[in-house]
Amino acid sequence: MSLGTSVPSPGCALTLSTPCSTSGSCANLVVVTTTPPAWSPLEPSVLAAVAGPDWTVRLHPVAESTNALAAADPVAGTVVVADHQTAGRGRLDRMWETPPGTALTFSAVLDPGLPDADWPLLPLAAAVAVADGLRRCTGVDTGLKWPNDVLVGDPAGEGLRDGKVAGILLERVATADGKPVAVVGIGVNVAMTPAQLPVPTATSLLLAGANVDRSAVLGAILHALSVEVAGLATERDWLLQRYRDACTTLGHEVRVDLPNGNAVTGVAEAIDEHGRLVVAGRAIGAGDVVHVRPQRPGA
Known part of the structure; x- marks a missing residue:
């Protein structure tokens, strides 16, 4: 998969290099938005194209929890996407729902190939990946609140990197043959208005000045997630340093x-x-x- 050059908002570009077809591959596809796109339904062929050949995308128009669906059939390389998630789960089983069309909610199944002692680093790798994917796709500044909340800043300059735009829930499950895999659930507030935000400390990409298509956000995050998890086994010190550099919790x-x-x-x-x-x-x-x-x- 080839990521397009990051562009400042409004708009997010993602360029792919395979021919368009009903099976989900697309040649020289550029997803660019200049008007609010987030209320349009997600399209399976576009999701498959932006995800690239390493991922198999399963799109559900409505689902209670993408993590629950992914954990029920945990095949590495699967991405379960819900256009509208009605009973998402956060850390400590906190429940949440997003207004239809305003968020990107998905779960990716990963085979990290790590020893048990290194599994606690996976949520940090996922957080770095989400922050990096959002930054590259939208141009917004991102930060991290330990352990795995992704923050963005107010475009008016009030409280840099103080609003939660994305959260991550990682679960360890077993495949049919007993192999441990990770289900990484990710929720991104893409186009929520202030009235739609669940808590005062939350924000959205739209409120941070990024007018972006949800499909493009998915592609950028999946690309970054593949890179971070693949490099974790050999570059853990580099990952930890980048996490520390982005972590706004430190020093406070x-x-x-x-x-x-x-x-x-x-x-x-x-x-x-x-x-x-x-x-x-x-x-x-x-x-x-x-x-x-x-x-x-x-x-």
């Missing part, structure tokens, strides 16, 4: 709420070699956290 006072009701407060000092957040000298894994919040002075 935070409150980490734990499942037992306790909390850890202090400066977010580092991301260690296992992808854990180090706060006040304590290393905390993503699976051990309910919330990570900025700590207000005097709180």
Whole structure:
């Protein structure tokens, strides 16, 4: 797959090099938008084209959860896309729904080929991939909130990289023959208006100044995801450094709420070699956290 040159919003271009056909391949296809495109239904042939030959796309007009569908038949290289997801799941089984046509919701099944000890790095690799794909596709500045929230900034300059535009849920499941694979669920707020956002801390690509087609966003993220996961086995230090460089949590006072009701407060000092957040000298894994919040002075 060949990604087109990144273009500033409005518009996102993605160029492919295979001939157009009803089976989903397309020659010199450029997906470019100059008017709000996100309310148009997703097209299977376009999704297959932008995904490229390494992925098999299954499009559902409406689905409760793409992660649940992918986990039910976890074949590596499969991407389950929902045009409208009605019961998406986030971390700690938090449920959410997006207004039809305003978000990109999908789950990719990956065979990372990693030892068990390195699996905690997969959510970080996915976060780097989503941030990189969005940045290349839309031109917006992106950052990361540990462990795997993707942030973008306000085009008016108020609070750089402070709005959540995408979230990631990674689950480990077994194939029919017992091999472990990763189901990486990704949700991107593409064209939500302020009234449609689920929480005040969320935003959308449209509100960040990027008027972009959902299919192009899918292609950019899948390309970046393939690169990051393939390189994780041999370039983990490079991945960790890029994650640290993009992580807006580091250097700030935070409150980490734990499942037992306790909390850890202090400066977010580092991301260690296992992808854990180090706060006040304590290393905390993503699976051990309910919330990570900025700590207000005097709180």
